[in-house]
Amino acid sequence: MNTQSHPFRRIVTGHDAAGQAIILSEAPPTRSQLVGGPGGPTFFEVWQTLETPALIHPQPEEPEQAGLVLAPPSHGTRIRVIEFPPEGEEIRQLTAAAAQEKFQSMSGGHAATAQAGAPHPLMHRTQTVDYGIVLEGEITLVVDHGETTIRAGDIVIQNGTNHAWANRSGKICRMAFVLISGQYAAELSQPQL
Template identity: 75%
Template structure:
């Protein structure tokens, strides 16, 4: 199934030398990566900050980051858009080693948590608070003991929960994610 997704722009604002607000750049995100080959999701890395509170410069620029990194920087934030194609048998039948390799390719193999009997082969958990917003399509959020279908306009607030995403529809699902570095409390480590 060949589905073409609508491109989107990343508009970055800043200041001129007089301190007046300007547009620094207006273009599609400069980095995208298909994860896991054909049939896998495409990650569009939109922006990240290295700290919070974030330092505000006259002319913000992207910090140098090599490749895809799943979590935000320590004490930082990340915004990305992910396009999830319809999930096929190749995902549902992933071995543990193959699924772990997918997380390794995203720079965070320790996020992988799936074990035999897990509700989905791509279960994972990060020490982050994530805001996920469905922009187009629909997707199923899978947790250890629950699942729900998320539709356009729905927002998920994920607090370090073990989860996976499954696109059980016949169309691409596009989601925006804001990831904020976090730390587990002693009672849920």
């Protein structure tokens, strides 16, 4: 079972005093966090914006954030990379309360939706549009009524749906996510979970 991770770089650009494009930094992301203990995913927080349209500063500084937060800032965006290790029995046997605790560790307890009979114990839903790109490996996207395995190069457009990620491959899956703050349309404001 391959559970080894390898680092990646975050390259941040900006402008010099004359308005010319420059590279400000070239290094791994400065914030990463293992969620849920051994066997849980590792989140690499790459960047966020606090508003849209995003203000473009000549020399942007590291966006401040207190701890790991599941959703992007309201009216903002976030890009993160998540490394999902192979899913073990400890995940498959989670209770709804234990799953909610894991989401709460990311200020996302309200997003947890698992209940008896749910297709996966880590089902969750956020009021966001997320672009998920598989960089390495494969993972199964589980929704209320179906699932599909996505592989390196595949892209998921997650439209505020109830879902979970299940790595059944035996190897790490690395995905990049662009999270965009959203709002449910009136017909989805009281979703049936």
